[in-house]
Amino acid sequence: MKFRVFFLLLFFFFTVFAQSSLSDSDTDPLGQLISDLVNASKGEKKLNDIKVWPGESSVRVAIYPSEKVTFKYNLLNDSATTNRIYIDLIGVDASGFVLPDVKYDSFLKKIRLGKRDNGIRIVIETGKVESYNVVEMEEPCRIVIDYYGEKIPEKVAEKAPEKTSEKPAPKAETKVQTEPKKAEAQKKTSEKPAAKAETKTKKKKIVVIDPGHGGKDPGAISGKLYEKDVVFRLAKKIEKLSKNYDGIEVKLTRSKDIFLPLEERAAIANAMNGDLFISLHANAFKDRNVGGMEIYHLDNTRDDYASKLARVENKISENVTLLDTILVDMTMSYYVGDSLEYAAGIGKGLKKDLKKYNSKIRGYNKGALFYVLVGARMPSLLFEIGYITNKSERELLQKDEYLEAIAKSLLDAISKLKVK
Ligand SMILES: [Zn+2]
The missing domain is CATH 1.20.5 (Single alpha-helices involved in coiled-coils or other helix-helix interfaces)
Known part of the structure; x- marks a missing residue:
């Protein structure tokens, strides 16, 4: 029965979108697809989910197989106005899977799913593409594709x-x-x-605060202190305190202790139409003397320490080579200048405001390849608020007063900065 529902939906999908599509010359014939699906043999690995976040001339697609799979992909140049990328998942069975309900537009034209000899093929058809990233991530196992169009937001x-x-x-x-x-x-x-x-008359600056980790992912741990809890407490304080600032509206990517995959966070910020995106984290290190705050922006720098930290936060342990292929696409580089301005303003503010706590600001102008920031269509920062392994910082980070001081300093700096 499940299969029949899938078939019907697929049929509906094709009838509707075949009409709106301008060029269908490259569409797989429906009959071929149906016979492919009918002949679908059961594989061991399943396709669990596909999530799609369409943006303004960009799209992010996350594919969730039931376990780690071999996959290959390729970008096809169809015409001056159309590109397709296909992703083949080897040994994966998708019978019974129903594609999500996606709002297609002038950029994201179509997503298709078809059976191949040894697995499935997912095809994403869009307008002309400037650059794209394909990243494999774990826990849960998924492949995330970012696809950026030529048009600047x-x-x-x-x-x-x-x-x-x-x-x-x-x-x-x-x-x-x-x-x-x-x-x-x-x-x-x-x-x-x-x-x-x-955009010009918009009164408030929308600041999207992302408390890192959450749910089954505790982040860094020191005794009973979890990174996910520390940053969440700070996020709530920033949200509460922001009511005192006329020009700022704070929105949180998660408002409770839930697991949120990295790729959803920037997508949420985009959907919230944010003007600034800040992902909050706390650090840990085996040497308990090491401490301090750090503010990063997105860059594919090869700084050794920064890339090590990025690897920890990204949780992409085995696929460093894939991570290395992430391109600093057009929109990412557009926001670097503004991100740096925010980072400097916030960093200098913290240095001044947290003097009485002897807090150390290790730096605020470093770039690193934090995946959580990839795809954000706004200036974006990753803020490491301190080391939960450092004795004095561990104590401070559990104090309301200290978290409030950080929150206030951050909001002061953001409200003063006239970026844009
Ligand atoms: Zn973290």
């Missing part, structure tokens, strides 16, 4: 100089025929006066 486009119009027209290329049309169309859409007015 409106917020960034407002700030960025109009490079495209200054560039001399490229010499005749195969692209040329569609290029001017597309540029014109993009220009039109980016001239939406309503959208611009909205």
Whole structure:
């Protein structure tokens, strides 16, 4: 019965979207797909879930197989306006699986699932792609694909100089025929006066605070003190205290002790239309003398310490090579300057405000490849609030007064900064 429901939904899916799609030349024939599905043999590994977060000319897709699988992927250039990426999961059975209900738009055009000889193929069809990342993560086992379009999000486009119009027209290329049309169309859409007015008159700065870890993932542990609890307490204090600031609205990625996969956090911040994203963490180290605060922004720096820390927070132990392939895509690099400005403002503020506690600020201008920040369409920071293994900091981090002092200093700095 389950299979029949799947079939019906799939049929519905195809009838609806075949009509709205402009070019269907590369669509697998429906009949072929059906016979593929009918012939589907049971594999041992299952497809548990697919989650999709569409963004403004970007999309994040997380694929959850029941256990670690071998997979391969490839990006196909279909036309000047369309790209497809396919991901083959080897030895995975998806019979009975129903694709999630996704809102398709001009960028995310279609997601398909089909049977292959030795597993399944997931195809994501979008508009033209600038860059993409594919990362494998554990606990739970999943593959996360980030897919970034050529179009710059409106917020960034407002700030960025109009490079495209200054560039001399490229010499005749195969692209040329569609290029001017597309540029014109993009220009039109980016001239939406309503959208611009909205961003300019927006009164409050939306700060999305992400208390790291949670639920089954405690983060760093020192005795009975868990990182997930310390950062959650701080997040609640920031939220509460923010009511005293007219220009700031704080939203939390999690409001209780639940597990939230890394890739959902930036996606949540994007959905909340945040202006700043801060992921809160606490550090741990075997040498109990080591302590201090650190504020990071996203970068694929090769700094040894920073990348080691990133590996801990990312929880990507075996797949360092995959992690290394994460590209600093267009939007990531757009936000680096603003992220650094926030980091410096907050760092300097903490240095001054926490003097009486003898708190050490180890640094605030370092970049590292923290996956939690990847894909955030806003300035983003990872804030290590101290070492729960350090004797004095361990004590301080359990005091309300100290957490409130951090919260106040942070909010003061953010409200003063005129980034954007
Ligand atoms: Zn952490």
